[in-house]
Amino acid sequence: MSDDAAGIVTAVEAAYADAYSSASPERLSALFAPDATVQTEWGPVLRNRSEIMHGLVALFAAAASPDALTNTPVFSHHISPGVIVSHGTATRVPVGGSPERFLYTRVYAHRDDGWVIAANHIARASTHAAPDGIADERAARTGQA
Numbered sequence: 001m002s003d004d005a006a007g008i009v010t011a012v013e014a015a016y017a018d019a020y021s022s023a024s025p026e027r028l029s030a031l032f033a034p035d036a037t038v039q040t041e042w043g044p045v046l047r048n049r050s051e052i053m054h055g056l057v058a059l060f061a062a063a064a065s066p067d068a069l070t071n072t073p074v075f076s077h078h079i080s081p082g083v084i085v086s087h088g089t090a091t092r093v094p095v096g097g098s099p100e101r102f103l104y105t106r107v108y109a110h111r112d113d114g115w116v117i118a119a120n121h122i123a124r125a126s127t128h129a130a131p132d133g134i135a136d137e138r139a140a141r142t143g144q145a
Protein backbone atom coordinates (compact mmCIF):
# COMPACT_ATOMS: atom_id res chain seq x y z
CA MET A 1 0.00 0.00 0.00
CA SER A 2 1.40 3.39 -1.01
CA ASP A 3 1.77 6.21 1.50
CA ASP A 4 1.36 8.77 -1.29
CA ALA A 5 -2.04 10.24 -0.34
CA ALA A 6 -1.99 12.89 -3.09
CA GLY A 7 -1.15 10.35 -5.80
CA ILE A 8 -3.84 7.92 -4.65
CA VAL A 9 -6.46 10.66 -4.48
CA THR A 10 -5.46 12.09 -7.87
CA ALA A 11 -5.88 8.67 -9.51
CA VAL A 12 -9.31 8.03 -7.96
CA GLU A 13 -10.48 11.58 -8.71
CA ALA A 14 -9.49 11.24 -12.37
CA ALA A 15 -11.53 8.03 -12.65
CA TYR A 16 -14.42 9.73 -10.80
CA ALA A 17 -14.47 12.76 -13.14
CA ASP A 18 -14.20 10.54 -16.22
CA ALA A 19 -17.09 8.28 -15.14
CA TYR A 20 -19.23 11.28 -14.15
CA SER A 21 -18.52 13.17 -17.38
CA SER A 22 -19.42 10.00 -19.32
CA ALA A 23 -22.68 9.67 -17.33
CA SER A 24 -21.73 6.12 -16.33
CA PRO A 25 -23.43 5.23 -13.04
CA GLU A 26 -21.91 1.74 -13.15
CA ARG A 27 -18.32 2.97 -13.43
CA LEU A 28 -18.83 5.77 -10.92
CA SER A 29 -20.54 3.65 -8.28
CA ALA A 30 -17.78 1.02 -8.60
CA LEU A 31 -15.38 3.59 -7.10
CA PHE A 32 -17.35 3.45 -3.83
CA ALA A 33 -17.07 0.87 -1.06
CA PRO A 34 -20.08 -1.45 -0.77
CA ASP A 35 -20.93 0.23 2.58
CA ALA A 36 -20.09 3.79 1.47
CA THR A 37 -22.18 6.83 2.34
CA VAL A 38 -22.80 9.98 0.29
CA GLN A 39 -24.27 13.22 1.63
CA THR A 40 -25.74 14.72 -1.53
CA GLU A 41 -25.92 18.42 -2.33
CA TRP A 42 -29.72 18.15 -1.87
CA GLY A 43 -29.47 16.72 1.64
CA PRO A 44 -30.30 13.00 1.56
CA VAL A 45 -27.64 10.53 2.68
CA LEU A 46 -27.22 7.55 0.35
CA ARG A 47 -26.22 4.60 2.52
CA ASN A 48 -24.55 1.96 0.33
CA ARG A 49 -23.28 1.31 -3.17
CA SER A 50 -26.75 0.25 -4.36
CA GLU A 51 -28.38 3.49 -3.16
CA ILE A 52 -25.48 5.46 -4.64
CA MET A 53 -25.97 3.67 -7.98
CA HIS A 54 -29.72 4.42 -7.98
CA GLY A 55 -29.02 8.07 -7.14
CA LEU A 56 -26.56 8.32 -10.02
CA VAL A 57 -29.01 6.69 -12.45
CA ALA A 58 -31.62 9.31 -11.46
CA LEU A 59 -29.09 12.16 -11.65
CA PHE A 60 -27.86 11.21 -15.11
CA ALA A 61 -31.39 10.52 -16.41
CA ALA A 62 -32.44 14.06 -15.43
CA ALA A 63 -29.88 15.63 -17.78
CA ALA A 64 -30.31 15.87 -21.54
CA SER A 65 -26.58 15.25 -21.96
CA PRO A 66 -23.67 14.52 -19.61
CA ASP A 67 -22.16 17.39 -17.63
CA ALA A 68 -18.40 17.88 -17.72
CA LEU A 69 -16.85 17.48 -14.27
CA THR A 70 -13.43 18.52 -13.04
CA ASN A 71 -12.33 17.54 -9.52
CA THR A 72 -9.40 19.33 -7.91
CA PRO A 73 -8.08 17.88 -4.66
CA VAL A 74 -6.90 20.70 -2.36
CA PHE A 75 -5.58 18.81 0.66
CA SER A 76 -5.27 15.06 1.22
CA HIS A 77 -3.68 13.20 4.10
CA HIS A 78 -3.56 9.81 5.79
CA ILE A 79 -5.40 9.87 9.11
CA SER A 80 -4.47 6.24 9.83
CA PRO A 81 -3.03 3.34 7.86
CA GLY A 82 -5.40 2.60 5.00
CA VAL A 83 -7.53 5.74 5.48
CA ILE A 84 -7.17 9.06 3.63
CA VAL A 85 -9.26 12.21 4.07
CA SER A 86 -9.33 14.58 1.11
CA HIS A 87 -10.88 18.00 0.61
CA GLY A 88 -11.32 19.52 -2.82
CA THR A 89 -13.34 21.52 -5.28
CA ALA A 90 -15.44 20.31 -8.17
CA THR A 91 -16.63 22.23 -11.18
CA ARG A 92 -19.59 20.86 -13.09
CA VAL A 93 -20.43 22.39 -16.47
CA PRO A 94 -23.78 21.44 -18.04
CA VAL A 95 -23.76 21.46 -21.84
CA GLY A 96 -24.59 25.04 -22.83
CA GLY A 97 -24.77 26.09 -19.17
CA SER A 98 -22.77 27.99 -16.64
CA PRO A 99 -20.18 26.31 -14.42
CA GLU A 100 -21.29 25.25 -10.94
CA ARG A 101 -18.72 25.03 -8.15
CA PHE A 102 -18.91 22.56 -5.29
CA LEU A 103 -16.78 21.64 -2.32
CA TYR A 104 -16.26 18.05 -1.29
CA THR A 105 -14.77 15.99 1.48
CA ARG A 106 -14.06 12.34 0.78
CA VAL A 107 -12.79 9.52 2.94
CA TYR A 108 -10.87 6.86 1.05
CA ALA A 109 -10.30 3.39 2.47
CA HIS A 110 -7.87 0.73 1.33
CA ARG A 111 -9.76 -2.52 0.87
CA ASP A 112 -8.70 -5.86 -0.59
CA ASP A 113 -9.27 -4.64 -4.15
CA GLY A 114 -7.56 -1.26 -3.71
CA TRP A 115 -8.59 2.27 -2.74
CA VAL A 116 -12.31 3.09 -2.67
CA ILE A 117 -14.41 6.02 -1.51
CA ALA A 118 -15.93 5.19 1.87
CA ALA A 119 -17.68 8.52 2.48
CA ASN A 120 -18.42 11.58 0.37
CA HIS A 121 -19.91 14.94 1.33
CA ILE A 122 -20.81 17.49 -1.35
CA ALA A 123 -21.73 21.12 -0.67
CA ARG A 124 -22.21 24.23 -2.74
CA ALA A 125 -19.58 26.89 -2.17
CA SER A 126 -20.72 29.82 -0.05
CA THR A 127 -21.68 33.03 -1.79
CA HIS A 128 -20.62 35.03 1.28
CA ALA A 129 -17.19 36.60 1.60
CA ALA A 130 -14.76 34.64 3.74
CA PRO A 131 -14.28 36.12 7.23
CA ASP A 132 -11.04 38.01 7.82
CA GLY A 133 -8.18 35.63 8.38
CA ILE A 134 -9.59 32.56 6.63
CA ALA A 135 -8.61 33.52 3.08
CA ASP A 136 -5.29 34.87 4.39
CA GLU A 137 -4.53 31.57 6.18
CA ARG A 138 -5.25 29.57 3.00
CA ALA A 139 -3.10 31.91 0.92
CA ALA A 140 -0.22 31.63 3.39
CA ARG A 141 -0.42 27.81 3.33
CA THR A 142 -0.94 27.29 -0.40
CA GLY A 143 0.42 30.44 -2.01
CA GLN A 144 -3.07 31.17 -3.42
CA ALA A 145 -5.14 34.28 -2.84
